[in-house]
Structures are given as C-alpha cells and as structure tokens.
Amino acid sequence: MVMNNFTLVGSVFGEAIFDTNFCEISGVICMISCYGSLWSIMAIAINRYIFICHNSLYRVVFTVKGTLAFAASVWLVTILLDAPNMKVFGYGNHEFEIYSLHCAMVVADDWRYNIIVYTVIAFFIPCTVTACCYYIIWKAANKNSGKMSEHRQKEQKQLTKSLIIIFCGFVITWSPMSILVATAGLWDPVIVPFEGWILVEIGAHGYSAINFFVYGFTHSGFRKAYLTIGHNLLPCVIGNPK
Numbered sequence: 068m069v070m071n072n073f074t075l076v077g078s079v080f081g082e083a084i085f086d087t088n089f090c091e092i093s094g095v096i097c098m099i100s101c102y103g104s105l106w107s108i109m110a111i112a113i114n115r116y117i118f119i120c121h122n123s124l125y126r127v128v129f130t131v132k133g134t135l136a137f138a139a140s141v142w143l144v145t146i147l148l149d150a151p152n153m154k155v156f157g158y159g160n161h162e163f164e165i166y167s168l169h170c171a172m173v174v175a176d177d178w179r180y181n182i183i184v185y186t187v188i189a190f191f192i193p194c195t196v197t198a199c200c201y202y203i204i205w206k207a208a209n210k211n212s213g214k215m216s217e218h219r220q221k222e223q224k225q226l227t228k229s230l231i232i233i234f235c236g237f238v239i240t241w242s243p244m245s246i247l248v249a250t251a252g253l254w255d256p257v258i259v260p261f262e263g264w265i266l267v268e269i270g271a272h273g274y275s276a277i278n279f280f281v282y283g284f285t286h287s288g289f290r291k292a293y294l295t296i297g298h299n300l301l302p303c304v305i306g307n308p309k
Contacts, residue, residue: 247264
C-alpha cells in the first residue's frame with residue numbers, strides 16, 4: 068500500500084521529487100517490504116506445518132519469546148537481503164526507476180545479484196518452502212481427518228484454504244516481477260514496454276496491499292481478530308465481537 072503511493076507520486080511529479088535521501092529511504096522500504104511479503108508467507112506456512120504435523124514440538128518452539136524471535140529473524144533476513152544496496156555498504160544502490168516510477172534497487176546493474184538475491188532467495192526459496200509445507204499439511208490432514216472432531220476439521224480446512232489462496236495470489240502476482248528483475252540485467256529493460264512494467268508493479272504491490280483484507284474475507288478467525296483489535300482501539304465505534 069505504501070509503495071503504490073510512492074508510484075502514484077512518481078507518476079505525477081517524476082524523478083524530481085525523489086531527492087537522494089528520500090529516494091534511499093523509500094527504496095529501502097520498497098525492497099524490505101517486497102522481500103518481507105513472501106518470507107512472511109513462508110513463515111506462516113512453517114508455523115502451520117509444525118502445528119499440524121509436529122504438534123508436540125509447536126508448544127516448545129512457538130512460545131511468546133520463540134514467536135517473537137521467529138518473526139524478528141524473518142525481517143532480519145529481509146533487511147540483510149537489501150543491505151548490499153544501502154549506501155553504508157556501497158555495493159549496489161537505490162535509484163529512481165523510470166520503469167516502476169519509484170525508487171528501488173537498480174535492476175540493470177548486476178544480473179547475478181538480481182537472480183541470486185531477488186529471484187532465488189527472495190522469491191523462489193520462500194515459494195518452494197511454502198508449497199512443500201502446504202502439500203505435507205494437505206496429506207497429513209487427509210490422513211488424520213478421522214481422528215479430529217468435525218469442528219476441528221472444518222477449522223483446519225478453512226485456515227489451510229485461506230493460506231493457500233494467499234500463497235497462490237502471491238505467486239501469480241509476484242512471478243512476473245521476479246522474471247522481469249532476473250532478466251533486466253541480461254537484456255535492456257526497455258525491451259519490456261513501459262506499460263508492462265507499471266502493470267506488473269501495480270499488480271504485485273497491489274496484492275500485497277489487499278493481503279490484509281484477503282485474510283479477513285477467507286477466514287472467520289481473522290475477521291474476529293480484526294474486530295477484537297478494532298474494538299480495543301475504537302470501542303465507541305466497533306462493538307465487541309465476543
């Protein structure tokens with residue numbers, strides 16, 4: 068959602084509004100957000116995999132401290148992925164990209180970095196791990212369906228369905244972006260029409276922006292949690308869901 072606003076600003080005012088410091092800050096936010104989106108999806112898949120397939124281990128690993136450490140490690144990885152582009156390290160750079168109309172890493176500078184970091188580590192690895200986790204969960208759910216109550220089966224199926232929809236949406240919207248970034252260092256980015264870059268950017272960032280709502284629409288537990296948080300923040304506006 069934040070990055071779409073940067074793109075809108077860039078489309079109206081162009082590169083002039085993105086001075087060096089603002090470009091660096093917005094570029095870091097862009098890259099960390101992009102990396103964090105898929106790595107967060109992978110983290111949720113791992114959480115569900117351990118809960119369903121190794122339940123005894125779940126209570127040991129995902130304590131309050133363990134959960135916080137797990138979440139922090141995900142975002143630490145995403146920061147490290149963009150670290151080479153930060154000025155303090157000086158390997159890469161964040162610049163205004165005419166193809167995306169906002170500041171991000173310079174995709175045409177080093178195709179090796181593009182492929183290894185953005186396409187493989189930031190996209191392919193979390194997609195593969197997530198797909199494997201959900202496949203194993205699906206097999207385990209079918210195998211153990213007779214051992215769970217009808218309510219528990221319905222609850223697990225609803226949650227798994229919700230997470231798989233989120234994951235498939237990410238794969239569909241982010242695959243074109245990862246392919247464009249991987250190939251931009253090999254060939255001139257101009258071979259892809261400007262409109263194509265913009266559509267891919269808006270599709271990827273747009274889906275990330277509505278992710279919050281997709282969770283709510285596809286799972287009643289998330290809707291209840293949202294209402295509970297809303298009630299705690301605005302008790303006079305949002306009623307108590309309980």
